Amino acid sequence: MTRYLYSLLLLLLSPFIAFYLYQVRGKKNIGYRAHFGERFGLVKNKTTKKSIMIHCASVGEVLAASPLIKRIQHAHPDERLLITCNTPTGRAEIQKQFGETVDMCYLPLDIAFAARKFIKTVKPKLLIILETELWPNLFYYAKQHHCPVTVVNARLSEKSYRGYKRFASLSRHLMQHIDVLASHNEEDGHRFIALGLDANRVQSTGSIKFDIHIDDGDKLKLNDLKTQIGDRPVWIAGSTHPNEHEQVIAVHQLILKKHPNALLIIAPRHPEQFGPVANLLSQSKIKYSRRSSSYDKDCQVLLADTLGELKFLYGSAAVAFIGGSLIERGGHNPLEAAASAIGVISGPSTYNFSHIYPELTAMKGAIICQNEEQLCEQVTAYLSHIQAAKILGENAYACLAKNQGAINRTLKVIDSLLEQ
The missing domain is CATH 3.40.50.11720 (3-Deoxy-D-manno-octulosonic-acid transferase, N-terminal domain)
Structure with a gap:
């Protein structure tokens, strides 16, 4: 009887669901x-x-x-x-x-x-x-x-x-x-x-x-990207969301004051956010390149506006911020960064990966920040002390391998x- 009631409710809601998918999401x-x-x-x-x-x-x-x-x-x-x-x-x-x-x-x-x-x-x-x-x-x-x-x-x-x-x-x-x-x-x-x-x-x-592992094809792409970037401090913000893009960009503007040649790679979670993030970068007067086009060696931000590349893009950075965590979204997969031995920084919202973060933080492969200010402090510290960032990444990889x-x-x- 319960399934029939569930089915009836879903049937009644189906026109609204269809409208949402076709008109709103479409x-x-x-x-x-x-x-x-x-x-x-x-x-x-x-x-x-x-x-x-x-x-x-x-x-x-x-x-x-x-x-x-x-x-x-x-x-x-x-x-x-x-x-x-x-x-x-x-x-x-x-x-x-x-x-x-x-x-x-x-x-x-x-x-x-x-x-x-x-x-x-x-x-x-x-x-x-x-x-x-x-x-x-x-x-x-x-x-x-x-x-x-x-x-x-x-x-x-x-x-x-x-x-x-x-x-x-x-x-x-x-x-x-x-x-x-x-x-x-x-x-x-x-x-x-x-x-x-x-x-x-x-x-x-x-x-x-x-x-999870990085295949040979991705390793070749990663090596090409590292050659393009050259020797400069790099951090990455993966799977970011609206109201989080802005915080990440603001953090990078502060980081540039201490590390003028620092590069942020920002990878929005959804493709429909590529354009809005590009607009935010333009409004902030930050020089940026798009991953989908040519790379400018003088850019301050690389907008990862491609699909399926985030897993290997993490490997180009000293440290990784995992998005969906400075807002109430529950976070995203930190193990993609760990697979390249890149240490993880996350906001406080990690409930989607409550089976991963406790051990990852216990093994000192991840740091939890409570807000934008703490994120800025942590990223700045790791870009200033690359050996500490390397240890964080090694610990993250050890947690991955163990499980x-x-x-x-x-x-x-x-x-x-x-x-x-």
């Missing part, structure tokens, strides 16, 4: 208007049936899951993969990472008719969900068509747990349709169990986000379901 990013029928389960006939289906919500999840997906392709070369996502940037990253070796489409809205039509058309042989993309109708219709459901790299913060507890009946319904859940750690697993998941269906595999191996453990979960 105005900022035209990609939201493309393939719009897929949002309602209308997938093309060429989409391979009986695929292993993997859902990655957005570009961050695609990047984190790419090593796992490539391992699945290697372990099961005869299986076709269908990768779904929710955003145009996620879709672009899937195309970039995998080209024609996989099928891809948007995951439909979790409206009953859309989820039912999608599952009936695609008929996946296994549904793999990344992290906490828990959709009642998707799971229900997958099980109706005898498709096993597994949630991998699963995490559930205390805040999210309390939210699910408010809808206890619907949460229990969700948990009943999960065959295996591979959680970050036992604490996350216990929260899912408290929501109604059978304890026998939970395995603690660790976070696949620790299994690797989740992909191998997750593959065993996937293999066991495919063998059923």
Whole structure:
């Protein structure tokens, strides 16, 4: 009964959701208007049936899951993969990472008719969900068509747990349709169990986000960038958001007073912010270059207005600020910086990575700043003492290396379901 009420509510809200995606988000990013029928389960006939289906919500999840997906392709070369996502940037990253070796489409809205039509058309042989993309109708219709459901790299913060507890009946319904859940750690697993998941269906595999590496192609691009930059103090601000761009730029203006040849690399989280950040830089009378065009050796800021490059761009800096943390956004992945042995500075909002930051800070690979002033102090200090920045980066990498191996453990979960 609870799922029916949920479905009815979502159906009533669907015109507003469609309007928001097409008109509001579509105005900022035209990609939201493309393939719009897929949002309602209308997938093309060429989409391979009986695929292993993997859902990655957005570009961050695609990047984190790419090593796992490539391992699945290697372990099961005869299986076709269908990768779904929710955003145009996620879709672009899937195309970039995998080209024609996989099928891809948007995951439909979790409206009953859309989820039912999608599952009936695609008929996946296994549904793999990344992290906490828990959709009642998707799971229900997958099980109706005898498709096993597994949630991998699963995490559930205390805040999210309390939210699910408010809808206890619907949460229990969700948990009943999960065959295996591979959680970050036992604490996350216990929260899912408290929501109604059978304890026998939970395995603690660790976070696949620790299994990150910089490939040879990215290393070549990084070396080229370092040659362009030359010998100057560099810091990077990755995945920044509105109301945070401004703070980062203000910090850099202060840093330039002590380090006149310092370079800031700023990488906005969303492509629609590339233009606004460029405008902010112009208004601030800061000389800047765009990563997508030619590099000016006299620039004070490099605007990273490209997709999928942030992971290796971190390696060009002495220290990295991770965005989404000076505002109440919950932060972004600090391990992309750690993979290049670059130390992390974050604002106080890190709840999206509460499974990573405690150990990263305990191992002295990350520093938490409470505000813009402290960020300025820390970046200035590390640019003045490069050896201290190097130690911070080495500690970050040590934390990363210590926690690797989740992909191998997750593959065993996937293999066991495919063998059923």
